[in-house]
Amino acid sequence: MSEVLVVDDSKVMRDMVVACLRPYPGLNFTHASSGLEAIERLSLSPYDLLVLDLNMPDIGGIEVVEFVRGQDRLRTLPIIIVTTRGDEASRARALSAGANRFMTKPFTPDAILAEARGLLEEKPA
Amino acid sequence: MTASVDLADFLPAYLAEVEELLDSAHRQLMAVEASARRGAAHPKSVRELFRALHTIKGLSAMVDVEPIVSISHWMETSLRQADQAGGRLPESSVEPLMEGLRAVEQRMRQLAAGKDASPVPPGLLERLEALGVSSPVVASTARPSALLLDETLALAPRLTPTEREQLTSGAGHRRPVRVDFIPGAERAARGITINSVRERLAALGELVKVVPVAGPAPGGGSLTFVLLLSTDASDAVLKEAAGGEPAQVRALSTAPSAVDGPSVPEREPELEEEPEEGRRSSGTLRVEVSRLDEALERLAALVVNRSRLQRAVVDLTAVGAPTRELRAILQENGRQLRDMRAAILRLRMVRVGDVLERLPLLVRGLRRTTGKAVRLELEVGDAELDKAVADRMLPALVHLVRNAVDHALESPEERRAAGKPPEGRVRLGCHANSSGWVDITVADDGRGVDAGAVARRAGVPVPRGPDDLLELLCRPGFSTREEVTSTSGRGMGMDIVRRIVVDQLGGELRLETRVGEGTTFHLRVPLTITLLDAIIFECAGLRYAVAVGSVEELIEVEAARVVRPAGAHGVALVERRGQSVTLVSLARLLGSASAQAVDATPPRGLVVRQRGELVAFGVDRLLGQQEIVLRPLEDPLVRVPGVAGATDLGDGQPTLVLDLNALGAARRPGSGGREERAT
Structure with a gap:
């Protein structure tokens, strides 16, 4: 079983991401509705993949990425950033902060599934 | 491997979430406008508004609603600049942003109705785009004050x-x-x-x-x-x-900054409209109303089952079995069922304040179009109402508030001349009383209804009291005339208000008015109503409704296949899938039939199950299926087995809702009928 943490303040968006990734066998999903909740959950239990929205009310996705990469335990956690047209400027920041992939809405279910598969399977032991 | 995921499946959830975001966006934009009018910034609301539109844009892109993506994109762009300018938005930007929200809302309604979202209205994008370019970027005026934070943490x-x-x-x-x-x-x-x-x-x-x-x-x-x-x-x-x-x-x-010295310029006044309540508490859960209805339906089945149990216990008692304990349990069980029903109904309660949150927006629009100064006061407290009632009431309240501003309130000059404050007041009050009814008042301090003028316009004698006056205002024909300058003013759509309050919901509507001082409408509606999916049919020239759930099957009755055993008074048999089913003429049963109607074979049959046995009720014509509001017959003396209540199908005429299961039972000798209902 691989644990996936899906972080977005929009419930519909979280549900969509989960639906897109569902076809990949053996995934278990946890939702977080804010950046702070994501950090809390990451500190309390291990995850294998983080799908993260950039624009959230309390702290943004980039700060979450920076926080995650600042922790030894989470340094190799694969991160997919999900965001909206118009956030292109954030792309460079997110990638340089240590995000692995960057999906811009709209994306197809297949596209995010392929990225997730790539990250989960190439993940260093 | 291809994902068999269709994001279009998320459309209903998308619509629900965007609706919430739009509500929040409206509130924030109105708060921003209030600040902008004072030349103040409102960084929090600008940020929230930006985020709401950003989320709407992203979600709309996922479900492929391009017009909403474009509109929200340009709104977002101008808001991003306002955000960077410390939350300062010029007042002139508010109207195009409102227009944008309305355009999004309109497209949401189209999608909800199963249509495609229409393209972006001409010129809107240009107007929104212009905001982004022209709004002057004012540098943030916030000065860093010397805050000595804990040195241990940077x-x-x-x-x-x-x-x-x-x-x-x-x-x-x-x-x-x-x-x-x-x-x-x-x-x-x-x-x-x-x-x-x-x-x-x-x-x-x-x-x-x-x-x-x-x-x-x-x-x-x-x-x-x-x-x-x-x-x-x-x-x-x-x-x-x-x-x-x-x-x-x-x-x-904190320590005073050396730069600022003691002569700190006066701060901007505290922002008064902090829409904190806009945040949805994480302790709430969204549930589709249909799921709650399903729970109620299940409960109704339990109640029916309980009556069977009750009868069985009565039979046992009759043969001398010791049933005292059983009867005690049964009684307790009845109480529990009632409590459970009350608990489920409570789940459907919504805060009246939440339902009315769009009214300030309506009044704002009216202020703009009528040029009148209006203050809307909502005094609804924590009152709650069944969602089904609230949904039906909202249009009536919108009508009354619109009427009050459009017609009842005078222009500021007129008001000043009459010695009134120039700003008119519309007050909407609401409180639930303990007997299951909610009282709502819509009051204005406008010119009042001039009964004489209304009578002249309608061409009738002057009504004697407020009830007669209301009767006149509610005449359907009366509403069609729209004379904004008329002194009587009121009446637009009053027939619709009464239709909703009185005919649909079974409530009351009263009028209180004093010329020159104002008008108050008193509405009383039930706290909850029962909704029913019903089959509407015609029998002997009258329309009836019956719960879809109680009908097993709809059949065609062919005269050739009807068997009438000799001597069986009025009872015939009809063949259904090789099985004989009793065919009962509903017309005869209801006593509404002429002799010839009884003799003719009714062309359609409603098959219901009674005590395990199938019975077909012959009717003349099926008219369709619709959701109705069931109004139980309240007077216990008029409780007729076989009649569940009445409803209004939208024409103002009461229509009987039949309980065919009980109607058959009442016909049989020795049967008490099913009188116990989930009430």
Whole structure:
């Protein structure tokens, strides 16, 4: 079983991401509705993949990425950033902060599934 | 492998969430407008508004609604600039943004109705785009004040000047405070999470920032959330809000900045419209109404089952079995069922305040179009109403408020001349009384209804009392005339108001008016109503409704296949899938038939099950299926077995709702019928 943490303040968006990734066998999903909740959950239990929205009310996705990469335990956690047209400027920041992939809405279910598969399977032991 | 995922399946959930976001956006934009009128900034609302549109844009892109993507994109762009300008939005930007929200809303309605979203209205994008270019970027005026943050943590650089200002310039007795919350698995299991702590602390003051800090924390944690807020709550209260030990509360010291000196220019006045309540509490759950209805339906089945049990116990008692214990349990069971029904109905309650949250927006629009000064006062407190009632009431209330502003209130000049304050007042009050009814009043301090003028216009004698006057105003024909300048003014759509309140909901509508002083409409509606999916049919020239759930099958009755055993009085048999089913003429049963109608074979049959046996009721014509509001017949003396109640199908005529299961039972000798209902 691989644990996936899906972080977005929009419930519909979280549900969509989960639906897109569902076809990949053996995934278990946890939702977080804010950046702070994501950090809390990451500190309390291990995850294998983080799908993260950039624009959230309390702290943004980039700060979450920076926080995650600042922790030894989470340094190799694969991160997919999900965001909206118009956030292109954030792309460079997110990638340089240590995000692995960057999906811009709209994306197809297949596209995010392929990225997730790539990250989960190439993940260093 | 291809994902068999169709994001279009998310359309209903998308519509629900965007609707919520739009509500929030409307509230924020109105708060921004109020600030803009005073030339003040409202950074929080601009930020919230920006985020709402950003989310709408992203979601709309996922479900491929391009017009909404475009509109929200350009709105977002202009708001991004306002955000960068410290939350300052020129007043002239408000109207195009309102227009944008309306355009999004309109397209949402089209999607909800199963249509495609129409293209972006001509010129809208250009107007929105122009906002982004022309709005002057005003530099943030916030000056960094000297806030001496805890030296052990390098938090200070992480605060923007605005945030420092928010922390240090709290009104009254507020002081800057740092609360450390350490999350833990055990605490999370008790619901003490950063989300709940943040929400509780936000209620105690102004929560400015939350910073996660990694590293060994008291109590064996590896993470600390540092929450910075300006508050007047005591340390003990704050600590409790953060879940108690090992949380810590520390005061932050501030020192006057050497640069500013004591002559600090006066601050902008406190923002009065902080739409804090807009945040949805994480303690609420969205449930589709249909699921609650399903629960009620299940409960109704339980009630029916209980009556069977009751009959069985009566039979047992009759043969001398010891049933005292059984009867006691049965009685308790009845109470439990009633409590459970009440509990389910409570789930359908919505706050009246939430339902009416769009009214200020309506009044704002009217202010603009009529040029009248109006203040809308909502005095609804915590009153709650069944969602089904609320949904039906809203159009009636919108009508009354619109009428009040459009027709009843005078222009500011007229009001001044009459010795009234230039700003008119419309007050909407609501309170639930204990007997299951909700009283709603819509009052204005306008010109009142001139009965004489109304009578002249209708060409009838002057009505004697307010009831007669209301009767006149509610005449369907009366509503079609629209004379804004008329002194009688009122009446537009009053027939619709009465249709909703009286005919649909079974409530009351009263009028109280004094010429020159104002008008008050008193509405009384039931706290809850029963909705039913019904089959509508015609029998002997009259329309009836019956619950879809009670009908097993609809059949064609062919005269050739009807068998009438000799001597069986009025009872015939009809063949259904090789089985004989009793065919009952509903017309005859209801006593409404002429002799020839009884003799003719009714062309359609409604098959229902009675005590395990199938019975077909012959009817003349099926008219369709629709959701109806069931109004039970309240007077116990008029409770007729076989009649569930009445409804209004939208034509103002009462239509009987039949309970065919009981109607058959009542016909049989020795049967008491099913009188017990889930009431």
